[in-house]
Amino acid sequence: MKNISPCASCPRYGVGFCDAVLGRTGAIASGAAGGWQHHRVVPAGRQIVARNQASPDLFVLCNGWGFRFLQLADGRRQILGFLLPGDLFSVASVFEERFHFSVKALTDVQISTMRRTEVQSRLAADPTIVMALAETCSSEARCGDEMIAALGQYSAEERIAFLLLNLTERIAARNVIREQQYPFPLRQQHVADAVGLTAVHVSRVLGVFRDRRVVEMSNGVLKVHDVAELKRLGSLS
Amino acid sequence: MKNISPCASCPRYGVGFCDAVLGRTGAIASGAAGGWQHHRVVPAGRQIVARNQASPDLFVLCNGWGFRFLQLADGRRQILGFLLPGDLFSVASVFEERFHFSVKALTDVQISTMRRTEVQSRLAADPTIVMALAETCSSEARCGDEMIAALGQYSAEERIAFLLLNLTERIAARNVIREQQYPFPLRQQHVADAVGLTAVHVSRVLGVFRDRRVVEMSNGVLKVHDVAELKRLGSLS
DNA sequence: CGGCAGTTTGATGTTACTCAATTTAAGTGG
DNA sequence: CCACTTAAATTGAGTAACATCAAACTGCCG
DSSP, rough: OOOOOTSSSSSSSSHHHHHHEEEOOOOHHHHHHHHHHHEEEOOOTTTEEOOTTTTTTEEEEEEEEEEEEEEEETTTTEEEEEEOTTTTSSSGGTTSSSOSEEEESSSSSSEEEEEEHHHHEEEEEEEHHHHHHHHHHHHHHHHHHHHHHHHHHHHHHHHHHHHHHHHHHHHHSSOBBTTTEOOOOOHHHHHHHHHTTTTTHHHHHHHHHHHSEEEEEEEEEESOOOOHHHHHOOOOO | OOOTTTTTTTTSSSOOHHHHHHHSTHHHHHHHTTTTTEEEETTTOOEEEEEOBBSSSSEEEEEEEEEEEEEOTOEEEEEEEOOOOTTTTTTGTTOBBOOOSSEESSSSEEEEEEHHHHHHHHHHOHHHHHHHHHHHHHHHHHHHHHHHHHHOOOOHHHHHHHHHHHHHHHHHHSSSBBBTEEEEEOOOHHHHHHHHHHHHHHHHHHHHHHHSSSSSEEEEEEEEEHHHHHHHHHHHO
């Protein structure tokens, strides 16, 4: 029998929410058999969920990069955060039918969907899952609050450094990094929409960073030349 | 026997997390008896919890106003949100020992503390509490994401309108409002720190709002003259 | 009456945005 | 492999939004 469980065919790292729900042993096959979970592949640029869309499933990103965002009436958009392999789209979606944000694939992605009802009943039965969820919830809240502080108080340089710093840390938790070179599929426009600047200004700031030999972002790779300086610029408090 | 339960001596509105934990009938007296919950009064301006502070309790604001914030090394501070009566300090604190933010009393406040262990065991036993918590969690996430979008994409006028709009809605859910006059204890500096502007600029924008007869903020009261215009300015998407 | 915290106002400086032109990079089909 | 096309990044000039600094004004309380 072919194993199509969400996380068997794609790299996993650490014990996240996904692992907790599936259990790390045995239970995996049952999921596929029960039909309460599925796999999907989505090409780069395609929207995965829309704001206010109701879904009986919750989503976990298995492979590639995505991002959550809010689109404003006049076309402006704010990227709320980037999704990396293993990330649950949001803790709220475990309980709420509708998403309050939209999600797009940044690269080609694999996503795993799990029936909400099934996850909820497992949640009731297994305190391990509750703990994993609580952990994710805290971390979401902390990141959100830090983002608010960065957007409210930081200068352009600081905001961009803050974003790059956060992302490199999350990437490093999932990949082996050699020579401070991080896989980095963002365009400057994504950086701009994430930190509330224009793409033109992001280009200028990145130019400065390049000249100062702090970081260099090109060709889908981020090279960090001066971690200390990046931290100095981008670390809150 | 005197009833000192958290929410018996202070106004409650709707069925929030606090009510769910205590139950709406009978159980109230047992809390006081068991000693797992307490009341505290804190004067205006005093700090209630500090970032990274560990606490065996979780906090609910019973009366007055407070605010959550992050303080940066160089003195800048970002107000993450305001706490109104009935508000849990944060969902994360139900599971995490340490706060990732600080909290100050804006006015004189009454706060209720509940032993985390007790809340957790009630949580495991009663799905009603889980649902209340999930609700709070979703709402925190939504508000946080909207704040991020507002800070990233909105102009000064829009941000301030957004803040005032949010607060008036939350105040109205807890008080009877006559003539569009809302109790409003914020100083302009608080508005500034919440929306990432300087107090001077906030003063100018509020001056414009006053001249245009949109809103007027003074003497601890916010008068909304033109709700439609406020919504036009401050509503996302 | 004096002192203090908060607000208002003006003048000036800085940061980041806008618009537009140019360069670079990445495909695509012949 | 090379012209052609297209998306992304860079650069410059001018402008708008917001910050900074400093002074004056207000209301409140001892």
